[in-house]
Amino acid sequence: MTPAGAAPPASAPAADDSGDLAALAKGGRTNTLGFVVRLIARIPFLVIATRLYGAEALGRFASALVLIEIVALICSLGEKRGLAQRLSVGAGEDRARETNLVYDGLLLALGYSAVAAAVLLAFPDPMFPNGMNSPLDIWLVATIPAFAVTEILLAAQAYRFDIATTVRARAVVEPWTISIAAGVFFFIPATREAGLALAFIASIYAGLLTALWPFLRSYGLPKGWHPQARALAKISSRAFPIIGADAIERGTRLLDIFILGLFAPPQAVGIYYAAQQIASLPQKLKTSFEPILSPVITKNLRIGNMGAIAAQVRQVGFWIIAVQLGIALVLGVPGEAVMGLWGPDYVAGTAALALLLAAEVAASMAVVSESVLVYIARKRNLALSVAIIALQAVLTIAFILIAQHYGLGQGFQAAGAAGALLVALAVSSLVKSLLLSRLLGASIGNWRWALVHAAAPAVVVGYAFTFMPEWIELLLGIPAVLGVYALVIWRRGFSEDDKVLFRKQDAPASEPDPVSTV
Template sequence: MSEQRKSRRASLATIVRGGSLYTVGKVVSDVGEFLLHLLVSRWLGAGLYGLFAYGKTLVFTALLLTNLGSDKSIVRYLPKYESNPEKRRFVLALAWVTSLGGGFAVASGLFVFAPTVAGVTLDQPGFVPVLRLFAVVLFVDTAANLLYATFRALEVIEYEVLSKRLLKPVLRVLAVGSAVLIGGTIYSVVVAMVVASVATLAVAGYLFVTRLEIRPRLRSPAGTRETVRDYYNYSLPLTAKDAGTVMQSRVDVLMVGVFLSSTAVGVYNVSVLLASVLYVPLLAANQLFAPVISRLQSQGRTADMQAIYRAVTRWIFTASLFFAAVLVVFRVELLGLFGPEFTAGTTVLVLFVGAQLCNAAVGPSGDLLMMTDHQYAVMLNEWVFGVANVVLTVVFIQFFGFVGAALASAGVLLARNLTKLTEVWYLERMQPYGRAFGKPLAAGGVAAAGMVGTHAATAAAGFGAWTGVAVGVAVGIGLYAGGLWMAGFEEVDYELYAQLVGSGQ
């Protein structure tokens, strides 16, 4: 086997290793998130749950801005400066100073102006102290994100998985569950969130200090004007990009709160939460795709980048397609778990499933653009489509309620992904598709038909709803796995398998 193929296979194995670890953690994290929202929605009801979801959405939204591009800069530059430790330490220090300063400013602003925010959104008793507690969560999570980015950049993702994906959701569920058991209010529920975030930061900090040798160093000979300029030339466009992402990713939930009610926020947020399951395979691949592509790009290995991009995109889509079919076929039963009023979100769920499936189909195109120094193109994308999302959401929500918000956001997400795909081709002459992409499509169609038929048959036979779900999912798994097996695997799949099991060296 040629050295090039061995190197390519090793890079794919690195990405899959990171993705596998991330997936394990993400499954635990998503189960924890599911249980968290289930506890709060069942205990507090749709109205108060809407307050909780709205405050949590504000924190998530602000987190996209408080890092000021530092998390992505860490992932970009620590691998790039692998042979220059002094420069690595300076860049890390610059990222920490920038991000912690931004996090403190934004969190302080939310704390001070909480009455104003509550007044223009969900003006309900008790919402102001809840927002102020979420401001504390915001600053703590900003600091933790710097540590997570450092773990990713140094390809020790297991430390991020342990702290963020395993420990944090478990602590949240335990803390919130304890608050609920003692008859706590929404205020005590958010206090529990603060405690869980602080504990998670402490563990991540301990792992950083005891397991990594790198330390931030601001006073350094590497701290030249050129280095600082390069850093901010990369991070500031990505900060602007994240501001555009805010207008796309969660502005719909915020607008539902402004124009409708806390109950509508609760129903809408649960639908978005379920659809976000489809984002897991893409997030998993992105964990180490970015640093691997950054390293390959600095070495000029374009052919390897193309091969990895194509293989990873197909794997992401294959994993996402089955979950999409399950969410659409069993949408009423899944939403009903949170309470009967939440089944009003079925149309919202279907719209977001379609949009997220398109997101999976274009693979890690955004990370590919960022790691090949096209950060300004990424920034422009986020702003153009972010503004479009704000405008369309405000207009559509007037006519169609929260379904209009979903229609606007899903449509914008579809258009943005098609644009990224076009840009990757135009700027790097890469595209992720081939004949192999038809295999999961065919298998997914058969599996979806099987689940629909099973669902109808179990209902007609008088079985309970969840019996139908269990049998239908089992049938779907069998049909999907069987269809993929019959279609056959690609050479790169076998090569990766050999790499992972340690054979074929």
């Protein structure tokens, strides 16, 4: 999907990357397990939300989450990717200094979150373009500070190579809490209409507590901490390009819902949201590599080893596209049966599901490239991100209006939004990978023809199962598709370095090296 760049420069410092590869593989295994757990935990929520609450209530809930998630992400100051560099530069080997720097970020996040929550509490209309399910929905603003603080806590743990906390919070506690709470609130008359919003609030705070306990054990309370206004202002200003990139990257997954909420009825938003919740799981897998990739990148930036960074991007990029393509086939080939699980009304979202899954595969290289660009070309990366989301907005509106002009149903309108996302993310991957390849002076391409060789027989097997009853298609067809794809990609696509991802070995226990300001 990405073209080959120039060969690595001969002057690039030689380094033994086996430790970095082990660290990336260990984080990748942990996050792959987290993805499976998250997939299992997300299913009960979707069943409850679609079967009990219905597409209209789900659509209003989804529209409200758009602004909440974007604002919370902005208030986290881009620390998901920026904290590793800030700690490396500002703390070195000083653990107490590390702790104080993290608390600087937490203080800023709480301050920005409080202001943002107060503004939305006073002017809630932008959150609810299709109206509220209940007056209690307004308290979704209470999740903004909790979400922002949790992002920083998890980034701090990832800096010390603790990815398990992220998996527990994001893949176990949050999805199971929202599933259980949504069911409980539905059967309480006083909270039935607000059940989805209240369940989401409960899940975010449960995730916060899950992240807070290991953070306090690892970092403790600050010692001799005296926040200074000038230092806090510097953190805010330096974080702006990363905040913009993070907000836009997440915004590409939320803009379509927002525009659908403005131009389409809430039922269409609900159908699209159900499809997106399935398709976004591969996206969680992709972005979950970022916390463990950031310390490795910053270490190699310190010594100027651009060749090693290119090799790590190629390695992680192939891991991600290989796993994501398998997930897309497993969920996309039997897409009608998968969407039918939520009810007959949701089958109309099958095309949207297929396009969304394809979009996540297309986006794989953009996200990995951006993990490096935010350090070495943050302003150019931000400018490209702005252009991409503008392209997506124009295409989304155009495709929805075309579907409405020709009298096409809600499923076609949802598919139009998904198609716009696919085009935008494909362009993003192409442009950002070209830029990174030129800056590193090395190829970062993650495409291998073995992906086609593995996908082709998997599609044939999956298509054969579509002629059978849906329960057979789901129970037997999905494992068959996965098995065929995994067998071929393992034998024809994975080198010995690739197979490290699936072999348990100890990652290095050393702390990340300091990195110079880039």
